């Protein structure tokens with residue numbers, strides 16, 4: 615089944631490729647991460663906002679081409695267990711920088727272990743400006759987001775959007791996120807898109823990416839006002 619393929623490809627692919635042998639340590643990792651992610655969802659359903667990590671198909675669609683010059687920065691909000699981070703690492707141009715901002719301490723710890731050469735901040739995406747100042751980093755040229763906007767409180771949505779607009783205003787940088795197809799019509803999801811439409815002149819919707827559980831659209835915004 616097409617939809618299930620996507621998630622299984624990301625989370626459990628090793629079970630199908632090595633059915634008769636014990637999984638190795640690195641093969642067990644996606645399974646452990648999928649279970650760990652689900653556990654975090656049960657504890658914090660509103661901030662985690664998904665039952666499974668994104669598939670590699672959705673992650674690649676989100677990351678796309680980064681087109682960063684040396685010294686430029688890409689920021690990822692809510693990397694979770696790191697599927698989009700892995701896609702970023704695969705295309706991050708030499709000399710450019712990455713910062714992941716993750717609220718959940720367990721995910722933050724896992725990310726620092728899984729991606730030892732990349733930087734991760736434990737805290738809220740709503741504090742972008744302060745975090746960059748503390749770390750001496752420039753405004754980002756790209757912001758990628760795995761935040762569950764449809765389930766975040768309005769005050770957090772507003773704070774995050776203000777930070778994105780501050781970072782991208784007057785540049786040709788862009789912001790990319792995804793929204794699940796089944797939640798696309800929910801009030802909080804519509805509210806988020808309406809606010810973004812007011813504050814950005816450019817918008818495109820890609821997908822749906824069906825090889826993900828659940829299927830999702832990728833949204834891209836540019837031209838911050």
Ligand SMILES: C[S@@+](CC[C@H](N)C(=O)[O-])C[C@H]1O[C@@H](n2cnc3c(N)ncnc32)[C@H](O)[C@@H]1O
Nearest residue numbers: 661664667668692693694716717718738739760
């Ligand atoms: C839907 S999960 C996505 C995880 C991962 N990007 C993926 O696609 O599999 C949302 C992630 O956002 C994180 N998160 C929620 N609110 C946040 C905030 N205010 N700042 C930073 N991360 C946040 C959660 O802890 C979780 O890791």
